[in-house]
Amino acid sequence: MSSVFDPSRTLEQRRQAVANLFDFVVKGNVGDKTRTPSDVIDDGPQRTLHRYTFTGTPQGAPVLLVPPLGAQATCFDLHSGCSVAQHLLSQQRRTYLVDYGEIGVGERSLGLEHWIDGVVPTAVRKVSEDNDGADVDLVGWCLGGLLALLTVAADPSLPVRSVAMVASPFDNSENPLADPVRKVGAVTGGRVFDSTVRALGGVPAKLVEQGFKAMSLPVYLKKSVTLFKHRDDREFLAHIEAVDDLMNSMLAYPGRATLQVYHQLFQRNALASGTFKTGERTIDLAEVRVPVMNVAGTTDTLVPKGVAHRVGELVPNAPNVRLETAPGGHLGVLTGRSAETTTWAYLDDFLSSN
Numbered sequence: 001m002s003s004v005f006d007p008s009r010t011l012e013q014r015r016q017a018v019a020n021l022f023d024f025v026v027k028g029n030v031g032d033k034t035r036t037p038s039d040v041i042d043d044g045p046q047r048t049l050h051r052y053t054f055t056g057t058p059q060g061a062p063v064l065l066v067p068p069l070g071a072q073a074t075c076f077d078l079h080s081g082c083s084v085a086q087h088l089l090s091q092q093r094r095t096y097l098v099d100y101g102e103i104g105v106g107e108r109s110l111g112l113e114h115w116i117d118g119v120v121p122t123a124v125r126k127v128s129e130d131n132d133g134a135d136v137d138l139v140g141w142c143l144g145g146l147l148a149l150l151t152v153a154a155d156p157s158l159p160v161r162s163v164a165m166v167a168s169p170f171d172n173s174e175n176p177l178a179d180p181v182r183k184v185g186a187v188t189g190g191r192v193f194d195s196t197v198r199a200l201g202g203v204p205a206k207l208v209e210q211g212f213k214a215m216s217l218p219v220y221l222k223k224s225v226t227l228f229k230h231r232d233d234r235e236f237l238a239h240i241e242a243v244d245d246l247m248n249s250m251l252a253y254p255g256r257a258t259l260q261v262y263h264q265l266f267q268r269n270a271l272a273s274g275t276f277k278t279g280e281r282t283i284d285l286a287e288v289r290v291p292v293m294n295v296a297g298t299t300d301t302l303v304p305k306g307v308a309h310r311v312g313e314l315v316p317n318a319p320n321v322r323l324e325t326a327p328g329g330h331l332g333v334l335t336g337r338s339a340e341t342t343t344w345a346y347l348d349d350f351l352s353s354n
Contacts, residue, residue, distance in 0.1 A: 036077050036085045042126045046100040047119045049126055052085055059092040060351055061161045062131045064123060066098060068143035069257060073099035075141060078335045087344050094131060098123040111256040112147070113278040120151040121158055128159040135161035137351055141334045142167050142303065145294065150276055153287040162291040162354045164347055166334045167303045170314060171272035172265055174306030274314035291320040291354045295343050297333030298325055322350055
């Protein structure tokens with residue numbers, strides 16, 4: 001790290017560093033926050049379907065971006081120069097995004113089946129219709145990838161060509177962070193968590209935000225040092241600013257969906273056996289018959305490599321299963337500064353080879 005009094009630093013470099021930090025800390029306006037242009041082509045409950053503005057000759061199948069619950073759909077369009085959506089467009093791919101919008105107390109009864117049977121398959125069909133009936137490539141981050149894969153397993157007749165996931169969880173026995181949750185649940189029978197979630201109607205946005213930040217506590221504790229170290233790098237500061245904006249605008253989880261995730265993914269770890277129960281129905285991942293990919297982050301504490309890569313043993317009828325690892329934590333593996341040459345390169349190759 002350069003010293004404040006480093007004689008090799010010019011007056012202009014020092015002035016620019018001060019301006020960078022002032023813009024970041026005081027103005028909150030370091031980077032270009034303009035969203036990639038898009039049009040809304042369909043709208044419904046928890047389903048606003050965007051088609052990103054596209055010019056040129058399209059290559060490959062249309063791509064539908066599937067976000068997780070709890071995070072803004074802008075996770076795929078973090079900021080100019082570091083956007084999954086922009087990257088896919090640069091590869092001449094027709095790119096779409098389904099946005100769930102904010103979840104309120106009035107949606108407390110919504111379970112994951114609302115997305116698996118309604119939101120995601122409807123978006124898939126609309127994208128297919130918008131492309132003369134073409135099959136659709138699904139790309140999901142975290143729970144979004146899980147929703148995409150479960151949607152395909154629940155209805156193999158959907159016009160889906162492949163499912164690409166980033167940091168999507170499948171086996172929480174490989175997740176150290178899940179141990180305390182299981183132990184508390186074993187002692188209380190899950191009643192404390194259940195009653196709290198029911199009383200609140202879900203997990204409020206502020207708690208979701210604090211939860212995500214807690215998963216990256218070491219990063220936040222070192223934030224001031226990191227900012228000073230990179231004070232000359234305006235692009236780096238712009239990326240940190242965009243991540244902060246995303247983390248500070250997390251969305252609430254509906255109550256029923258929260259309880260399903262808690263019991264199925266953590267308490268029972270049911271998905272590790274390849275099945276997921278919604279209501280009276282059990283979805284079997286063996287029904288997935290399209291190529292599948294999951295990219296794990298090397299420093300992802302929320303979904304470590306073993307948790308993500310377990311999917312390779314759960315989709316026996318997928319014609320091709322690709323498991324990759326790339327630098328970054330839970331968000332960084334999707335849209336960090338090295339994603340273009342790692343995760344996005346894997347995604348490009350996967351989409352082109354199927």
